[in-house]
Amino acid sequence: MITYKAMEMHTHTLHSDGTFTVPELCRSALAHGFDGVALTDHNTLAPYEQITPDLERETIPIVRGIEWTTFFGHMLVLGSNRYVDWRLATPNTIDEYLRKIHQADGVVGIAHPFALGSPFCTGCHWQYNVRDWEEIDYIEIWSEDFAPLNPINHRAFQWWTDLLNRGFHIAATQGRDWHGPLSRPENLSVTYLGVENGIVNTETVKEALRRGRSYVTTGPALSFAIEQDGVQAGPGTTVKPGAATARIALDLGTRRKHWEEFGIKPQRIVVVQNGAPVAQEICEVCENEQVHVYTPTLSLWPGWLRLEVYGDYLDRSDTLLAFTSPIYAAY
Ligand SMILES: [Zn+2]
Ligand SMILES: [Zn+2]
Known part of the structure; x- marks a missing residue:
């Protein structure tokens, strides 16, 4: 595992x-x-x-x-x-x-x-x-x-x-x-x-x-996987193009004491495909949750997919807080 x-x-x-x-x-x-x-x-x-x-x-x-x-x-x-x-x-x-x-x-x-x-x-x-x-x-x-x-x-x-x-x-x-x-x-x-x-x-x-x-x-722990035909594939793996569900979780409990003093508040979860956003969730109150789950339905094209999380950081807003290595899609 x-x-x-x-x-x-x-x-x-x-x-x-x-x-x-x-x-x-x-x-x-x-x-x-x-x-x-x-x-x-x-x-x-x-x-x-x-x-x-x-x-x-x-x-x-x-x-x-x-x-x-x-x-x-x-x-x-x-x-x-x-x-x-x-x-x-x-x-x-x-x-x-x-x-x-x-x-x-x-x-x-x-x-x-x-x-x-x-x-x-x-x-x-x-x-x-x-x-x-x-x-x-x-x-x-x-x-x-x-x-x-x-x-x-x-x-x-x-x-x-x-x-x-x-x-x-x-x-x-x-x-x-x-x-x-x-x-x-x-x-x-x-x-x-x-x-x-x-x-x-x-x-x-x-x-x-x-x-x-x-x-x-720089803050929450992540999980990111694509589910196709009941199988979940995480970063680094290659999936088939076509319809799929993304399984995304933001874990705000892990290591929290090491980052919460820096004003880190996730607010926007984005799935990026071949450089362009293809799914997004705004979560105004993410920081109050232990784990925030998001499961958008996607249509995958050959190429790559990455999860990006944006939010408050020190005195700035909409700053990149976390990103994954890609999941790839190929025939
Ligand atoms: Zn060096
Ligand atoms: Zn060095």
């Missing part, structure tokens, strides 16, 4: 430019309500030595990752069974290196694609010319804290949408890009990953990302 778990997908420790030890990072992620954390130090596997069964039992499961940090972009690589050297990768030869990572059983995500580059942060802006998008498993659509307000995230969301419209299957994630203890209350977004039997480890997380079982939220 697939169960969705709250993950932080992008972190650093003392082993690169962070200020956390590995145990400090894990304790902090646990305190912020996460079920698992991906360790993604810059160009080093050194922190893995600090991972022990006791640490994971006492805190949370740790996903073995690395942030490939190059002059032309940053890439999150999870669970590869060997170090793939990036130093000779150029903007036009990146596909070859993406294939090498997959041959080493890793999964690949583009980190903060629209972050400012040089002179602010050399290499932070994605400049590689990916030709084979099948080699990209996921994109970090939301980066840093207060993610819904960050213009680099708006650009990433639009870029991802364009790639989906071109027919590519790519999952979405968030990443706080944690470098140390938080000095003020921050609204942290969350990547929920659908893992087998609710078990979080490097292998189950890789499988969830390969299969596109993810969604990103």
Whole structure:
């Protein structure tokens, strides 16, 4: 059975430019309500030595990752069974290196694609010319804290949408890009990953990302499925075009104490098909419910479908609060 778990997908420790030890990072992620954390130090596997069964039992499961940090972009690589050297990768030869990572059983995500580059942060802006998008498993659509307000995230969301419209299957994630203890209350977004039997480890997380079982939220937990012929299919799966019912639920109880202080109130649930809204519900009082259910009837065309939730955020209204990776439709 697939169960969705709250993950932080992008972190650093003392082993690169962070200020956390590995145990400090894990304790902090646990305190912020996460079920698992991906360790993604810059160009080093050194922190893995600090991972022990006791640490994971006492805190949370740790996903073995690395942030490939190059002059032309940053890439999150999870669970590869060997170090793939990036130093000779150029903007036009990146596909070859993406294939090498997959041959080493890793999964690949583009980190903060629209972050400012040089002179602010050399290499932070994605400049590689990916030709084979099948080699990209996921994109970090939301980066840093207060993610819904960050213009680099708006650009990433639009870029991802364009790639989906071109027919590519790519999952979405968030990443706080944690470098140390938080000095003020921050609204942290969350990547929920659908893992087998609710078990979080490097292998189950890789499988969830390969299969596109993810969604990103800054508040309520979601569920989104298409029901056809009595069978329910969630993010990452492919259904048949034609008539279908969407099964949507907004769970306002899960992790609520971690987000309610930021004025988050969902008000509009939208199903988007191939970039255009095809069903919408306004729920004025959603925030007073434990679980809000919406089951619109849809007519599916070949392409993709995504759930998007909008509402109040801090002092703004109608702000994107959550979105799923797509469900695909094909003959
Ligand atoms: Zn980075
Ligand atoms: Zn980073």
